[in-house]
Amino acid sequence: MLLKTIEHDIHLVGVNEAWKELNSIQLEPDDPLLGEYYFLLGQIYEAKQNWCKAQEFYEKAIWYIDNISLLNNSNIISGCYYGLGRILGKQSKLIQAIAILKKGEKYFIEGTERSYLKYNILLSQAIFLEKLNQNEEAFRITDELIDCKSLVASTEAKTNLEQLQATLLNKFGFYEQSIRISEEGMILARLDKLYDRTFELWTTRGESYRKKKEFINAKQCLKTALKLKQKIRYVPLTISTYTQLGLLYLELNNNQKAKTTLEQAVGIGKETKDKPHLVNALIVLGDCYLQKEQYTQAKKQ
Secondary structure, eight states: OOHHHHHHHHHHHHHHHHHHHHHOOOOOTTOHHHHHHHHHHHHHHHHHHHHHHHHHHHHHHHHHIIIOEEEESHHHHHHHHHHHHHHHTTTHHHHHHHHHHHHHHOOOOTTTTTTTTTHHHHHHHHHHHTTOOOHHHHHHHHHHHHHHSSSOHHHHOOOOOHHHHHHHHHTTHHHHHHHHHHHHHHHHHTTTTTTHHHHHHOOOOOOHHTTTTTTHHHHHHHHHHHTTGGGOTTTTHHHHHHHHHHHHHHTTOOOHHHHHHHHHHHHHHHHHHHHHHHHHHHHHHHHHHTTTTTTTHHHHH
């Protein structure tokens, strides 16, 4: 029970409190709960963004449960692979992240603890596939998640799925459907004060309107997203918003504003080392220089 309360504290009270409680526990080297203990250490280090230590303890937990404990009835191994996938995703190692998440899916045991993991693992795979432009496979997984009502999902996971669907629909040219789905997700995200999801959904909606040539609506959506800039946890999200705003200014032939805005996107991309979003921002900045006939600068991007 103490380990379960510590897992709660990591997410809702704070990692420092959870860290103190976990350090107070003394377990024997052959204790069957040692795998769960390592799993919680992995979560704490992940929350502290110490990726190396998080990876070390997730891998220790997997090895221990596989080889010593033999008590894999609480989906700890799936949880560890999900954590490892998240860490690789944050380091832009998307192909490796997808492979690890597939292992988490393979080890998942239906009808036991942490039933939410299957939904989260599949959703993360779809998110990484979309970033790699494997859009058809990503869309197939989103359809699977929508159709399977038995899978447990948090509000954040549901709104994340709607954000991903809206992004994919934009890529396929179904802008009206994308706007409708982003609106549905926005209502849920707003009610639960999910700032990151709300920020993303306003950005995606702005992209839909831009592609429909409804520039006033597009600008309103993107400016509304940027009002939340100080409240979001994941700063790289702003790269897409500034990129979309830069594209909007390009379409309006306001090259100077486009350049300034796209340089902001590139600056954040370089600072946060978010490669997929940075690459997109650099391409659009290159297009901006092309429009200004600054070919040397365009080539550098």
